[in-house]
Amino acid sequence: MKPLTLAEVQALPAVVPLLLAARALGLSRNTAYRLVQRDEFPCRVIKVGDTYRVPTIELLVLIGADKENVRGAFGSSS
Numbered sequence: 001m002k003p004l005t006l007a008e009v010q011a012l013p014a015v016v017p018l019l020l021a022a023r024a025l026g027l028s029r030n031t032a033y034r035l036v037q038r039d040e041f042p043c044r045v046i047k048v049g050d051t052y053r054v055p056t057i058e059l060l061v062l063i064g065a066d067k068e069n070v071r072g073a074f075g076s077s078s
Contacts, residue, residue, distance in 0.1 A: 002026075006065055012056045018045065021054035024063065 003026035012020070018041075022032035025042065035041040036052060043058035 015053045018052035024059050
């Protein structure tokens with residue numbers, strides 16, 4: 001599975017499931033869960049019940065989006 005493009009990540013909601021975040025980073029399902037278990041996933045992971053979520057803004061920063069792309073993804077004018 002190929003990683004998501006910057007434009008695809010920008011179009012995501014504010015918080016995404018772990019596996020979608022893993023895809024954005026080019027990580028396999030097994031690697032993503034292994035990193036979460038070791039507390040080594042490359043950005044913040046939020047446990048909600050029995051699922052994991054990742055803030056999209058942190059994905060954007062991690063993949064190297066510039067400030068304009070990060071702000072533009074969420075409609076912020078600051």
